[in-house]
Amino acid sequence: MTHVLVINSGSSSIKFQVLDPDAGAEAAPLVVGIVERIGEETGAVRATINGQDAEVEGRIEDHADGLRRAFDLLADNDASLEKLGVVAVGHRLVHGGQDFSEPVIITDEVLDAARDNIPLAPLHNPANIKGVEVLREALPDVPQVGVFDTAFFHELPAAARTYAIDRDVAEEHSIRRYGFHGTSHEFVAGRVADHLGKRVEDLNQIIFHLGNGASASAIKGGRPVDTTMGLTPLEGLVMGTRSGSLDPGIVFHLARNADLSIDDIDQLLNKKSGLKGLAGANDFRQLGELIDKGDENAKLAFDVYIHQLRRTLGSYLVVLGGADTITFTAGVGENVAAVREAALDGLEGFGIVLDKEKNKNAKGPAVISAEDSKVTVLVVPTNEELAIARHAARFSAQQ
Ligand code: ADP
Numbered sequence: 001m002t003h004v005l006v007i008n009s010g011s012s013s014i015k016f017q018v019l020d021p022d023a024g025a026e027a028a029p030l031v032v033g034i035v036e037r038i039g040e041e042t043g044a045v046r047a048t049i050n051g052q053d054a055e056v057e058g059r060i061e062d063h064a065d066g067l068r069r070a071f072d073l074l075a076d077n078d079a080s081l082e083k084l085g086v087v088a089v090g091h092r093l094v095h096g097g098q099d100f101s102e103p104v105i106i107t108d109e110v111l112d113a114a115r116d117n118i119p120l121a122p123l124h125n126p127a128n129i130k131g132v133e134v135l136r137e138a139l140p141d142v143p144q145v146g147v148f149d150t151a152f153f154h155e156l157p158a159a160a161r162t163y164a165i166d167r168d169v170a171e172e173h174s175i176r177r178y179g180f181h182g183t184s185h186e187f188v189a190g191r192v193a194d195h196l197g198k199r200v201e202d203l204n205q206i207i208f209h210l211g212n213g214a215s216a217s218a219i220k221g222g223r224p225v226d227t228t229m230g231l232t233p234l235e236g237l238v239m240g241t242r243s244g245s246l247d248p249g250i251v252f253h254l255a256r257n258a259d260l261s262i263d264d265i266d267q268l269l270n271k272k273s274g275l276k277g278l279a280g281a282n283d284f285r286q287l288g289e290l291i292d293k294g295d296e297n298a299k300l301a302f303d304v305y306i307h308q309l310r311r312t313l314g315s316y317l318v319v320l321g322g323a324d325t326i327t328f329t330a331g332v333g334e335n336v337a338a339v340r341e342a343a344l345d346g347l348e349g350f351g352i353v354l355d356k357e358k359n360k361n362a363k364g365p366a367v368i369s370a371e372d373s374k375v376t377v378l379v380v381p382t383n384e385e386l387a388i389a390r391h392a393a394r395f396s397a398q399q
Pocket of ligand 1: 240
């Protein structure tokens with residue numbers, strides 16, 4: 001059996017999985033692990049290997065050290081990469097800029113292009129690149145495939161991807177709507193079609209990927225026609241700690257009057273805004289508890305979240321000229337029935353009727369709309385690692 005190692009390398013942690021790209025979406029991966037607190041006083045590698053939990057603690061110097069320890073932990077548990085039959089590595093890469101419209105075998109040129117795109121994703125790309133560099137050295141004979149979060153949205157129609165600002169400035173600085181979570185939107189669109197026994201080409205879909213980061217997409221016949229995230233993953237829906245869309249004038253106002261630097265404002269909008277900024281909690285489990293206790297700020301945060309979501313839904317119904325399906329996915333989308341119910345409340349006039357019982361008990365993939373709903377509403381679990389593993393297996397086989 002052949003397996004793929006999937007790497008999601010962040011600034012202070014590396015998530016990894018080993019999985020069978022041909023397994024179904026619900027199959028458990030062989031290995032799920034994380035290298036945590038890289039560069040801090042004490043770090044850790046934790047993994048579930050063939051259903052068994054394993055862990056080592058200790059200072060982890062850097063990404064290379066972390067991965068070495070992760071591979072040692074696997075080998076100590078009778079699951080070395082050789083033994084697991086790892087034939088390709090798939091890397092989740094956040095920002096492909098203008099250069100990448102599909103997964104690529106990572107070469108020196110690809111790495112150079114990824115480095116050139118660092119200004120577009122200063123928080124994510126350097127850590128992603130680090131992961132690639134370390135893996136290329138550790139496993140020089142195994143093909144490494146980069147799967148970009150932006151790739152699926154590369155072909156957005158010009159009207160949807162263009163910001164109405166000075167053309168020369170936009171061109172010089174590569175400013176356009178790139179969109180993110182593309183691997184998830186593409187994967188979920190395919191699963192929706194499979195679940196309904198239809199072809200993806202025959203469906204107009206609206207997908208809400210609601211995790212800590214959140215984005216929506218409008219997909220016509222399998223191709224994206226709009227998405228909420230933009231040049232960066234800050235635009236669009238209200239998120240756990242990100243503001244989502246706001247008047248850009250707020251940034252100038254803060255820069256001029258609040259004694260905040262550009263980096264401070266970046267932090268404010270990315271890390272201290274969204275649900276966290278409004279209610280002090282970015283996790284819906286905590287937010288729900290606060291709302292149950294009568295916390296006014298938590299209630300307002302929920303209402304703002306839903307309001308922005310419904311605005312997007314309304315605009316995408318029009319962008320698509322009507323939708324066949326509306327799908328919820330990721331941590332919030334899959335688990336929080338109250339969000340799905342509030343998002344679709346009172347939309348019978350648009351042919352959208354939720355079955356409240358099905359919604360409450362939904363365990364995706366499942367249809368949660370009523371029999372007489374013109375639009376089919378679904379909960380469909382995403383699985384970005386499996387999607388990356390499938391891309392990596394396919395592209396490494398073409399090498
Ligand atoms: P990301 O990949 O962006 O970090 P996820 O898709 O894992 O995010 O979603 C994480 C969020 O999903 C949490 O912050 C929380 O709000 C929500 N979530 C996850 N599981 C549950 C659950 N069982 N009940 C309620 N909310 C949940």
